[in-house]
Amino acid sequence: MNISRAKGTKDIFFEDMKIWEYVEENIREICLKHNMNQIRTPIFEDTSLFSRSVGNETDIVNKEMYTFLDKGDRSITLRPELTAGVVRAYIENGFSSMPSPIKLWYTGTMYRYEKMQKGRYREFSQFGIEVFGSESYLADIEVISVAYELFKKLGLLDKLVLRINSIGCSECRSKYIIALKEYLADKIDNMCDDCKTRYVKNPMRIIDCKQDKCKEAKQNLPMITDYLCEDCKEDFENLKSTLNAVGMNYEIDKTIVRGLDYYNKTVFEFISKDLDLAVGGGGRYDTLVEVLGGPHTPAIGFGLGMDRIILLLKEYNLVKESKNVDIYFILQDSNAFTKVFNLVEELRNLGYIVDMDICGRSIKAQMKYASKINSNYVCIIGDEEVKENSCSLKNMNTSEQVKVNLSVNDISNNALKGGN
Numbered sequence: 232m233n234i235s236r237a238k239g240t241k242d243i244f245f246e247d248m249k250i251w252e253y254v255e256e257n258i259r260e261i262c263l264k265h266n267m268n269q270i271r272t273p274i275f276e277d278t279s280l281f282s283r284s285v286g287n288e289t290d291i292v293n294k295e296m297y298t299f300l301d302k303g304d305r306s307i308t309l310r311p312e313l314t315a316g317v318v319r320a321y322i323e324n325g326f327s328s329m330p331s332p333i334k335l336w337y338t339g340t341m342y343r344y345e346k347m348q349k350g351r352y353r354e355f356s357q358f359g360i361e362v363f364g365s366e367s368y369l370a371d372i373e374v375i376s377v378a379y380e381l382f383k384k385l386g387l388l389d390k391l392v393l394r395i396n397s398i399g400c401s402e403c404r405s406k407y408i409i410a411l412k413e414y415l416a417d418k419i420d421n422m423c424d425d426c427k428t429r430y431v432k433n434p435m436r437i438i439d440c441k442q443d444k445c446k447e448a449k450q451n452l453p454m455i456t457d458y459l460c461e462d463c464k465e466d467f468e469n470l471k472s473t474l475n476a477v478g479m480n481y482e483i484d485k486t487i488v489r490g491l492d493y494y495n496k497t498v499f500e501f502i503s504k505d506l507d508l509a510v511g512g513g514g515r516y517d518t519l520v521e522v523l524g525g526p527h528t529p530a531i532g533f534g535l536g537m538d539r540i541i542l543l544l545k546e547y548n549l550v551k552e553s554k555n556v557d558i559y560f561i562l563q564d565s566n567a568f569t570k571v572f573n574l575v576e577e578l579r580n581l582g583y584i585v586d587m588d589i590c591g592r593s594i595k596a597q598m599k600y601a602s603k604i605n606s607n608y609v610c611i612i613g614d615e616e617v618k619e620n621s622c623s624l625k626n627m628n629t630s631e632q633v634k635v636n637l638s639v640n641d642i643s644n645n646a647l648k649g650g651n
């Protein structure tokens with residue numbers, strides 16, 4: 232019986248893996264330059280972490296979590312997102328006693344039981360950052376700028392639009408929710424069953440609903456931005472004017488409320504202009520650390536979908552050519568293998584991508600393989616070369632061949648990295 236991958240998962244390998252590595256290298260570099268620290272938290276957590284943070288009435292918690300009892304009868308959930316885990320780690324490891332602000336980043340896999348479609352998987356990866364300890368809109372700018380720089384570096388910036396909104400503080404939201412419920416009171420009977428439940432338990436979730444009959448009822452919905460208190464209004468104005476001043480383009484989208492309960496004030500999303508796809512989103516969550524048992528700590532972060540970033544890079548042909556092997560050593564026999572072993576290591580230390588035969592194949596078969604993997608050079612070591620302590624170095628692109636000493640100097644003087 233053949234066993235296939237579980238539905239909604241994928242294998243990543245060869246060329247695709249190189250694109251992933253390319254994106255991950257850029258993420259690492261940008262985060263380092265922003266003085267951020269990487270964090271890794273467990274893939275599974277106590278289920279209550281997500282119900283308490285993401286929210287019981289959200290689709291993620293209600294419908295999409297991979298939850299199971301472990302052998303000790305504990306309810307465990309594969310993380311559907313990573314903010315909750317990072318906040319738990321923040322509290323559990325006493326980060327609040329460290330110099331603030333604390334700027335963290337991560338990449339990792341998430342798990343949601345969702346309907347499969349383009350760019351939507353059950354196991355997917357996110358790159359995210361979480362910044363703790365700043366109430367200021369300047370932290371919002373810093374967070375958004377990390378995503379902005381990444382997209383710029385990858386050549387995706389003009390393919391995306393940054394949409395921002397403010398969903399205010401709990402005071403703004405309680406006033407808004409009254410207005411929202413009033414507006415929907417005579418419409419809710421004609422809306423979907425999920426919205427009927429949301430109307431009672433978490434009315435703002437109704438704004439996210441994509442069902443046609445609900446869309447109709449929401450045409451003149453009151454907007455949260457009209458209910459912001461003075462503080463939240465000022466914050467949002469400051470955010471917008473600073474984004475303008477530093478040259479980060481955005482649109483205001485009053486319908487963004489985000490699908491998770493813990494957000495307040497600034498929320499934002501990066502949306503693909505051509506494909507109907509959110510590439511990432513985030514926002515402020517000033518109360519979450521407290522809700523999960525820590526001290527009051529304002530915070531803001533985002534999660535970007537890595538699978539979707541890769542999808543866009545491929546869609547727009549923005550993928551950098553992957554590197555080939557620089558030198559493939561073609562070896563007559565195990566004597567030749569022993570002779571070049573340390574030299575190969577030295578070349579690798581100089582930055583060459585070097586490979587050699589590990590199958591004991593014939594010279595002809597090794598040549599064929601080197602050509603198939605597009606090695607830029609081959610370095611042939613037959614009986615004669617072993618005796619002379621030399622090698623025949625062939626440029627596979629020009630077919631030029633020279634005999635040089637079997638030394639790092641001679642080889643590196645005649646073989647250029649990257650095949651140029």
Ligand code: AMP
Pocket residue numbers: 312343345350351352353354355356357490509510511512513534535536537538539
């Ligand atoms: P969210 O945590 O729902 O705000 O999602 C943040 C980003 O993660 C989204 O904008 C997507 O790019 C990505 N994402 C969310 N769910 C999935 C999924 N099921 N498959 C692939 N990417 C996803």
